[in-house]
Amino acid sequence: MLSLADVHTYYGKSHILHGVSLEVGPGEVVGLLGRNGVGKSTTLKSVMGLARPARGRVSFDGRDITGLAPHQLARLGLAWVPEDRRIFRLLSVLENLRTGLDRAGMDDARREGLLDKVYRAFPVLRERRHQAGGTLSGGEQQMLAIARAMMLEPRIVLLDEPTEGLMPRMVSQIRDIIGLLNREGVAILLVEQNVPLTLEVSRRVYIMEKGVVRHQALAADLRADQAVIHQYLGV
Amino acid sequence: MAIPLDQILIQTVNGLVNGMILALVASGLTLIFGIMDVVNFAHGDLVMLGGFVGATTMAATGNFWLAMLVAALTIALIGAVLQITTLRPLLGRDPLTTILATFGMSLVLQKYALWQWGPSARQLQEPITGRFDLFYLQYPWYRVATAILAGAIIGGLWLFLKRGTYGIWIRATTQDRIMASAMGIPVPWVHTAVFAIGAAMAAASGVLFGPLGGVTQTMGADFTLRAFIVVVVGGMGNLGGSILASIFISLLEAYASLFVSPAQAVIVSFVALILTLLFRPTGLFVPTPK
Numbered sequence: 001m002l003s004l005a006d007v008h009t010y011y012g013k014s015h016i017l018h019g020v021s022l023e024v025g026p027g028e029v030v031g032l033l034g035r036n037g038v039g040k041s042t043t044l045k046s047v048m049g050l051a052r053p054a055r056g057r058v059s060f061d062g063r064d065i066t067g068l069a070p071h072q073l074a075r076l077g078l079a080w081v082p083e084d085r086r087i088f089r090l091l092s093v094l095e096n097l098r099t100g101l102d103r104a105g106m107d108d109a110r111r112e113g114l115l116d117k118v119y120r121a122f123p124v125l126r127e128r129r130h131q132a133g134g135t136l137s138g139g140e141q142q143m144l145a146i147a148r149a150m151m152l153e154p155r156i157v158l159l160d161e162p163t164e165g166l167m168p169r170m171v172s173q174i175r176d177i178i179g180l181l182n183r184e185g186v187a188i189l190l191v192e193q194n195v196p197l198t199l200e201v202s203r204r205v206y207i208m209e210k211g212v213v214r215h216q217a218l219a220a221d222l223r224a225d226q227a228v229i230h231q232y233l234g235v
Numbered sequence: 236m237a238i239p240l241d242q243i244l245i246q247t248v249n250g251l252v253n254g255m256i257l258a259l260v261a262s263g264l265t266l267i268f269g270i271m272d273v274v275n276f277a278h279g280d281l282v283m284l285g286g287f288v289g290a291t292t293m294a295a296t297g298n299f300w301l302a303m304l305v306a307a308l309t310i311a312l313i314g315a316v317l318q319i320t321t322l323r324p325l326l327g328r329d330p331l332t333t334i335l336a337t338f339g340m341s342l343v344l345q346k347y348a349l350w351q352w353g354p355s356a357r358q359l360q361e362p363i364t365g366r367f368d369l370f371y372l373q374y375p376w377y378r379v380a381t382a383i384l385a386g387a388i389i390g391g392l393w394l395f396l397k398r399g400t401y402g403i404w405i406r407a408t409t410q411d412r413i414m415a416s417a418m419g420i421p422v423p424w425v426h427t428a429v430f431a432i433g434a435a436m437a438a439a440s441g442v443l444f445g446p447l448g449g450v451t452q453t454m455g456a457d458f459t460l461r462a463f464i465v466v467v468v469g470g471m472g473n474l475g476g477s478i479l480a481s482i483f484i485s486l487l488e489a490y491a492s493l494f495v496s497p498a499q500a501v502i503v504s505f506v507a508l509i510l511t512l513l514f515r516p517t518g519l520f521v522p523t524p525k
Contacts, residue, residue: 048417074419086414088407099407099418102400152419
């Protein structure tokens with residue numbers, strides 16, 4: 001469904017991605033592992049139109065989407081949950097959700113249904129719906145960031161380090177929501193430092209090193225092969 | 236020396252009236268700066284163009300309110316075209332580039348006005364001619380009406396930003412352009428719409444100001460400068476701060492002209508600007524950043 005072929009991306013003059021190729025199938029959860037600074041976040045940004053690949057091709061459902069604007073990609077069914085969450089701090093929780101909810105073709109019943117779904121998954125967001133996004137705790141902001149992406153009714157979510165800095169209780173809530181999304185048939189490309197969690201929720205895993213994909217495997221095989229994990233990730 | 240109380244009260248009314256017109260200009264300027272980091276040096280020229288379009292419409296129809304509406308819509312459209320052709324391609328570039336671009340826009344608009352309407356001033360007829368007694372003065376009702384109308388337009392803008400989808404889009408884009416875009420908000424068009432709204436508010440100010448000071452091809456620079464001062468004093472990009480600063484600066488100037496000539500009184504706004512930049516560069520009317 002989503003595929004990257006030989007994607008090269010630069011920030012200014014520094015060459016970050018040196019030809020990344022990977023694929024995510026419909027409804028598949030795919031993990032993207034690697035040490036800090038190997039280009040995992042840049043890979044997601046290159047998909048979402050936030051960093052323009054200088055070479056290579058990103059396609060979605062067989063259609064070339066390289067160089068499309070982020071708002072066009074959001075309408076096609078791609079959603080991005082950034083590493084630093086990027087909550088609209090001065091907007092209320094509900095207004096944050098409405099940035100994705102208020103779009104052409106929505107009727108009241110569908111809006112209510114979507115809001116109800118995320119409020120059931122994250123009850124704290126319903127309690128705080130009139131509170132400014134900037135007043136939420138880190139974990140609550142992470143939930144809001146995921147809930148906000150769900151408002152787009154995406155077909156694939158690009159999820160960047162959702163458990164970074166969270167308490168264990170919150171981590172297990174993130175695990176649950178990944179499961180919920182996946183049961184609904186939403187594909188997920190998951191960037192994570194948390195290796196056990198990634199191997200648990202993903203079907204397949206790519207490991208990146210210095211701007212390229214070095215290794216790919218089924219998550220089940222990697223769970224049994226700690227040597228590979230040690231070699232690339234040092235854990 | 237003692238200043239009689241009646242003069243102080245008259246200057247308070249004058250300051251509030253001038254402050255509200257300035258607030259109408261400055262709120263457009265600050266909205267544009269807040270959302271696209273562009274300091275629009277052509278903003279005063281949009282005031283001027285609005286004044287001329289209003290004067291022309293008024294001459295043709297005799298209806299002041301219709302003239303104001305036509306001016307606002309025409310200048311909104313011109314603003315949208317200017318934004319798409321000149322500023323959209325420069326988004327995210329060095330601020331110097333956009334400063335030069337809007338400065339260029341300002342020159343083009345001024346020369347266009349000179350070519351189209353000539354060098355002489357146009358005076359618009361007041362739509363409300365009544366006067367009331369304010370101590371020893373016959374104070375025109377129209378001046379009070381401008382303040383109320385300017386306040387109503389600003390209030391309308393505030394409601395528009397606070398309620399409804401487009402308000403959410405504008406506030407979200409102002410806070411985080413990239414995230415707004417990733418949420419499917421058509422950021423380039425939000426920028427264009429905000430520029431058009433700011434231009435329409437500038438044009439409305441130009442028509443409102445027409446009966447008070449006349450419309451000339453060179454009036455824009457003065458409006459740009461004054462609006463720029465209050466936007467800095469109020470805290471760049473802060474709407475509420477700009478409005479308060481407009482009233483504050485205008486009152487200061489009004490009181491200063493009790494002692495010196497109005498032309499010299501302008502100096503106090505520069506003093507306020509310099510003191511703000513020295514001691515509180517984030518702006519006077521914004522909460523202290525944490």
